[in-house]
Amino acid sequence: MTTKLVVSSSPHVHSDFTTRRIMGMVILSLIPAGIIGTYFLGLRALFVILACIIASVASEWAWQKLNHRKSTICDLSAVVTGLLLAYNLPPTIPIWMAVCGSIFAIIIVKHFYGGIGCNIVNPALAARAMMLISWPTAMTTWSVNGISGPTPLAAMKAGSAGSVSYWNMFIGNMGGCIGETCSLLLILGGLYLIWEEVISWRIPVIYIATTAILSALFNHGGAFMPCSEILTGGLLIGAFFMATDYTTSPMTAKGQYIYAFGCGLMTALIRTWGGYPEGVSFSILIMNVAVPLIDRYTEPRVLGGPKSNFFKRMGAKS
Amino acid sequence: MMGLAMRSVDVPVVKGTSGILTLTEKLAYIAEESACIRCGKCVESCPMHLEPTLLDHAVRRRDYASFEAHMGMNCIECGCCAYSCPASRHLTQSFKNGKAAVTAERRKAAAQAKAKQEAK
Numbered sequence A: 001m002t003t004k005l006v007v008s009s010s011p012h013v014h015s016d017f018t019t020r021r022i023m024g025m026v027i028l029s030l031i032p033a034g035i036i037g038t039y040f041l042g043l044r045a046l047f048v049i050l051a052c053i054i055a056s057v058a059s060e061w062a063w064q065k066l067n068h069r070k071s072t073i074c075d076l077s078a079v080v081t082g083l084l085l086a087y088n089l090p091p092t093i094p095i096w097m098a099v100c101g102s103i104f105a106i107i108i109v110k111h112f113y114g115g116i117g118c119n120i121v122n123p124a125l126a127a128r129a130m131m132l133i134s135w136p137t138a139m140t141t142w143s144v145n146g147i148s149g150p151t152p153l154a155a156m157k158a159g160s161a162g163s164v165s166y167w168n169m170f171i172g173n174m175g176g177c178i179g180e181t182c183s184l185l186l187i188l189g190g191l192y193l194i195w196e197e198v199i200s201w202r203i204p205v206i207y208i209a210t211t212a213i214l215s216a217l218f219n220h221g222g223a224f225m226p227c228s229e230i231l232t233g234g235l236l237i238g239a240f241f242m243a244t245d246y247t248t249s250p251m252t253a254k255g256q257y258i259y260a261f262g263c264g265l266m267t268a269l270i271r272t273w274g275g276y277p278e279g280v281s282f283s284i285l286i287m288n289v290a291v292p293l294i295d296r297y298t299e300p301r302v303l304g305g306p307k308s309n310f311f312k313r314m315g316a317k318s
Numbered sequence B: 001m002m003g004l005a006m007r008s009v010d011v012p013v014v015k016g017t018s019g020i021l022t023l024t025e026k027l028a029y030i031a032e033e034s035a036c037i038r039c040g041k042c043v044e045s046c047p048m049h050l051e052p053t054l055l056d057h058a059v060r061r062r063d064y065a066s067f068e069a070h071m072g073m074n075c076i077e078c079g080c081c082a083y084s085c086p087a088s089r090h091l092t093q094s095f096k097n098g099k100a101a102v103t104a105e106r107r108k109a110a111a112q113a114k115a116k117q118e119a120k
């Protein structure tokens, strides 16, 4: 029998902000970009998105069933992972590769490390990096309106600048991954999340600003195009939706500044001197791994209390 | 949010009573805990600048040394962290246990020290 009167310890009330609600809002803010991606890149994009989502949710369900764990598919985090992964794939990717990527993201990156909240790197990005290394051709063949060509950023790197106008970049009429092309809707989605206090402004703003400024500094010889640096190469989706992933970003404000700056620095470095034209995924992954260290270093001081002693704490049991 | 739950309506109202809250069933609902998603909302909300999620992990491991090292004894049990946690973790409740355990340990250590001194 369940009693109605529970005499428990305070607090007795709870905000209605739940994990599921947060994930729901993230999905909501991502949907418009997916629709416009489908519109510009063709119906196939929609199939890739659906395949990724279904594969992610199914593999999470199966894994937890096999391990006799409580199923967490209802918190929608697997849907977010699937969606983000799909948004980082070209629309021409074979469906089976997309499915493999989703399974890798959920089982290996997320559940091998202990499930939601315990993964050390962002599952969608790690899966994308895995796919980029395993199937480089399939992952970097773009086509827009039936014409295949490199993304504007790749073209810029190769030296033929400006085949796509800023306006087309802004609304998403260019080659690229399914969800990363339409800057306008990505920015709106990100602003919605900031407005709803799901994410804070710190990581996206500092990340984007650092990338733009540093690319300007590094690139001083060539023609500098800050708008194309920002509008292409998945920087917006990375800054608003991937770098802000709770589990793999620092918890304190100070830590978030450092983390976002690090992401920006890495992106600018990889874009300027690296082998890949697009450095966003790798830079976020690298900074993900640094997060525990940042978190430890930026632990807040309590009551002006013992000045945070980094080295002492490194030795102490945490 | 710091009030005590009353077992029955026979509890008298005394000078120190600053208010009586009656919560609806929906408000008083005790949500099931889920895994911490490291969102940092507890860290942001804590007026004492603690890191509730770390403290909670420490208490769950019964690692009271770490609880103290992260300044858990400074928790004022205000409940802001537990209120804002999207994973509905029972943070404040866990710190009450943690603080009680640390106090008990300290008392035991003090008693032992005293006994040792008296034996001399």
Ligand code: SF4
Residues within 6 Å of the ligand: B045, B046, B047, B048, B049, B050, B052, B074, B075, B076, B077, B078, B079, B080, B081, B082, B091, B092, B095
């Ligand atoms: S209950 Fe303690 S840890 Fe939680 S917010 Fe209040 S002071 Fe901070």
Ligand code: SF4
Residues within 6 Å of the ligand: B035, B036, B037, B038, B039, B040, B041, B042, B043, B052, B053, B056, B081, B084, B085, B086, B087, B088, B089, B091
């Ligand atoms: S608010 Fe809850 S879910 Fe978020 S970091 Fe704190 S304990 Fe974890």
